[in-house]
Amino acid sequence: xxxxxxxxxxxxxxxxxxxxxxxxxxxxxxxxxxxxxxxxxxxxxxxxxxxxxxxxxxxxxxxxxxxxxxxxxxxxxxxxxxxxxxxxxxxxxxxxxxxxxxxxxxxxxxxxxxxxxxxxxxxxxxxxxxxxxxxxxxxxxxxxxxxxxxxxxxxxxxxxxxxxxxxxxxxxxxxxxxxxxxxxxxxxxxxxxxxxxxxxxxxxxxxxxxxxxxxxxxxxxxxxxxxxxxxxxxxxxxxxxxxxxxxxxxxxxxxxxxxxxxxxxxxxxxxxxxxxxxxxxxxxxxxxxxxxxxxxxxxxxxxxxxxxxxxxxxxxxxxxxxxxxxxxxxxxxxxxxxxxxxxxxxxxxxxxxxxxxxxxxxxxxxxxxxxxxxxxxxxxxxxxxxxxxxxxxxxxxxxxxxxxxxxxxxxxxxxxxxxxxxxxxxxxxxxxxxxxxxxxxxxxxxxxxxxx
Amino acid sequence: xxxxxxxxxxxxxxxxxxxxxxxxxxxxxxxxxxxxxxxxxxxxxxxxxxxxxxxxxxxxxxxxxxxxxxxxxxxxxxxxxxxxxxxxxxxxxxxxxxxxxxxxxxxxxxxxxxxxxxxxxxxxxxxxxxxxxxxxxxxxxxxxxxxxxxxxxxxxxxxxxxxxxxxxxxxxxxxxxxxxxxxxxxxxxxxxxxxxxxxxxxxxxxxxxxxxxxxxxxxxxxxxxxxxxxxxxx
Numbered sequence: 180x181x182x183x184x185x186x187x188x189x190x191x192x193x194x195x196x197x198x199x200x201x202x203x204x205x206x207x208x209x210x211x212x213x214x215x216x217x218x219x220x221x222x223x224x225x226x227x228x229x230x231x232x233x234x235x236x237x238x239x240x241x242x243x244x245x246x247x248x249x250x251x252x253x254x255x256x257x258x259x260x261x262x263x264x265x266x267x268x269x270x271x272x273x274x275x276x277x278x279x280x281x282x283x284x285x286x287x288x289x290x291x292x293x294x295x296x297x298x299x300x301x302x303x304x305x306x307x308x309x310x311x312x313x314x315x316x317x318x319x320x321x322x323x324x325x326x327x328x329x330x331x332x333x334x335x336x337x338x339x340x341x342x343x344x345x346x347x348x349x350x351x352x353x354x355x356x357x358x359x360x361x362x363x364x365x366x367x368x369x370x371x372x373x374x375x376x377x378x379x380x381x382x383x384x385x386x387x388x389x390x391x392x393x394x395x396x397x398x399x400x401x402x403x404x405x406x407x408x409x410x411x412x413x414x415x416x417x418x419x420x421x422x423x424x425x426x427x428x429x430x431x432x433x434x435x436x437x438x439x440x441x442x443x444x445x446x447x448x449x450x451x452x453x454x455x456x457x458x459x460x461x462x463x464x465x466x467x468x469x470x471x472x473x474x475x476x477x478x479x480x481x482x483x484x485x486x487x488x489x490x491x492x493x494x495x496x497x498x499x500x501x502x503x504x505x506x507x508x509x510x511x512x513x514x515x516x517x518x519x520x521x522x523x524x525x526x527x528x529x530x531x532x533x534x535x536x537x538x539x540x541x542x543x544x545x546x547x548x549x550x551x552x553x554x555x556x557x558x559x560x561x562x563x564x565x566x567x568x569x570x571x572x573x574x575x576x577x578x579x580x581x582x583x584x585x586x587x588x589x590x591x592x593x594x595x596x597x598x599x600x601x602x603x604x605x606x607x608x609x610x611x612x613x614x615x616x617x618x619x620x621x622x623x624x625x626x627x628x629x630x631x
Numbered sequence: 632x633x634x635x636x637x638x639x640x641x642x643x644x645x646x647x648x649x650x651x652x653x654x655x656x657x658x659x660x661x662x663x664x665x666x667x668x669x670x671x672x673x674x675x676x677x678x679x680x681x682x683x684x685x686x687x688x689x690x691x692x693x694x695x696x697x698x699x700x701x702x703x704x705x706x707x708x709x710x711x712x713x714x715x716x717x718x719x720x721x722x723x724x725x726x727x728x729x730x731x732x733x734x735x736x737x738x739x740x741x742x743x744x745x746x747x748x749x750x751x752x753x754x755x756x757x758x759x760x761x762x763x764x765x766x767x768x769x770x771x772x773x774x775x776x777x778x779x780x781x782x783x784x785x786x787x788x789x790x791x792x793x794x795x796x797x798x799x800x801x802x803x804x805x806x807x808x809x810x811x812x813x814x815x816x817x818x819x820x821x822x823x824x825x826x827x828x829x830x831x832x833x834x835x836x837x838x839x840x841x842x843x844x845x846x847x848x849x850x851x852x853x854x855x856x857x858x859x860x861x862x863x864x865x
Contacts, residue, residue: 182720185720188716189705189708192707192708192712193705193707193708196708197707465704465706466702467703467705469680469699469703470697470699470762473680474679475717475720475721
């Protein structure tokens with residue numbers, strides 16, 4: 180144990196002596212972590228879209244001869260995207276081509292007329308124009324998604340307004356009221372009142388006429404009742420399916436907590452894996468490994484010292500990062516015990532994985548590259564949610580990520596940060612198993628190299 | 632130190648083929664041979680780093696200090712920090728006193744605070760040897776200690792090593808420089824392709840070379856030695 184203490188001191192001296200390396204080791208993962216954290220928590224900014232409205236001012240959608248209230252299309256669209264108003268098509272085209280805007284949305288002058296023609300015998304096809312610059316696949320996908328969502332929303336809005344007007348007419352037919360045509364108010368009796376009048380006048384009629392009138396009265400009542408049923412149907416027509424979300428599993432913490440957990444785990448993973456792998460490889464690069472293991476310290480002791488170094492530095496960096504994040508997001512300090520537990524367990528498993536990598540290579544540079552090549556893809560794969568890829572690919576990703584401590588470390592830290600998250604027990608057990616497995620692998624690798 | 636019938640195999644290749652060696656206190660033994668002869672393998676077995684497949688090593692008289700060919704020290708630490716670290720790892724009761732002793736012995740007291748990476752190869756080798764001496768070994772094993780040193784550094788190194796032997800330390804060193812072996816080795820062990828060809832004094836080696844490669848007798852010793860190896864099938 181004495182030897183381990185002096186080796187630990189030596190590694191810290193070396194770390195202190197290479198300030199640039201130490202700063203890079205800590206700053207780089209924190210930079211990546213903060214970027215990932217922000218990317219996950221903030222969501223995409225509103226895309227810039229050029230907007231050209233050629234529809235003449237004051238033109239309204241007309242249903243059954245009645246103009247619908249103004250739809251405020253401009254305000255609605257510009258709530259979803261950052262509108263860049265352009266004066267003509269040429270300007271819109273230029274802005275898209277130069278990349279100043281993601282796309283251009285043009286509402287042609289005849290758009291409302293074509294919508295109005297839908298209720299005529301010669302319906303047109305209302306179209307809006309979208310200009311895009313599909314310079315890369317991601318951008319093209321983004322534009323498609325945004326514009327499709329925007330148009331779906333516009334269609335829904337129009338359908339709802341038409342439905343509402345239909346309902347109003349139906350109500351007028353059933354209950355009666357007043358109807359304005361060409362500035363004149365026409366009173367509408369309504370089926371309900373008509374049936375009532377018929378019922379009132381029936382006793383005064385000669386008996387021979389009563390059955391016929393009773394038939395008319397019965398029809399009025401049936402029509403009233405059935406049209407009452409039709410009203411909710413018209414209301415639902417615009418949006419026949421509603422979403423009733425039921426959470427059946429995977430309790431999730433707030434997004435910003437998850438983002439902080441991702442950032443903290445990413446930092447911890449890079450610091451610990453790189454430091455442990457690098458410092459173990461350094462023993463070999465400096466040719467000190469055989470000298471040390473000739474009785475000064477056992478190979479198990481040497482591995483333990485490196486993992487301890489990773490845990491200690493990882494703990495300090497991650498704790499500082501979490502405390503720094505408290506400035507932006509409220510993190511419960513009462514759970515700091517769980518933070519420590521999660522960081523220690525994650526640090527130990529990540530350290531063991533780093534030791535296995537470090538034992539497998541002779542040079543610090545090679546091992547650093549190896550550590551990046553392993554940690555970075557695994558970290559990103561661990562963030563792929565179920566449903567984002569096909570089930571078979573997701574199963575494969577699940578098995579691969581279960582073999583590396585990043586995912587259980589993320590789960591443990593998420594659970595430690597927020598009580599709304601998943602339980603901490605399972606990830607801690609997972610980390611313990613991985614710690615034992617990677618330590619055994621590292622010992623094997625060291626023995627193999629020592630024998631060469 | 633006594634080693635008998637050492638055999639070491641790497642797969643199908645036999646790196647050492649039954650090599651034996653014996654060295655007493657204060658003796659300076661040179662192991663010489665061309666590259667790939669098995670010198671480093673033999674020294675690493677004597678040091679206990681590798682295990683022989685056959686044969687035995689006995690070093691019951693005390694600790695064995697090992698100085699690898701490439702300096703085994705931390706280049707980002709200072710001279711003093713390196714010595715202090717290894718003194719602590721060796722479990723010295725007073726590691727600072729041991730460090731001072733080694734600084735004195737290596738003549739690097741004035742440069743104790745310098746980062747090792749900034750020192751010359753010769754000075755790095757002196758620290759490398761000093762670290763090997765920290766275990767206060769009865770036997771010191773040096774693997775090609777003068778490689779990469781200029782003549783002046785080399786002379787200082789051998790002066791240092793000879794003083795150690797003079798103090799009773801058994802020194803076994805490997806080299807591929809026949810003149811170095813002849814000049815500093817009290818005894819010379821010739822290895823070629825893992826086989827022990829000769830074990831005796833430098834003078835006896837000269838005699839053997841003259842006897843077995845007479846056509847090169849009037850040439851310089853190195854050329855005659857190469858001819859001798861050729862005659863022996865290597």
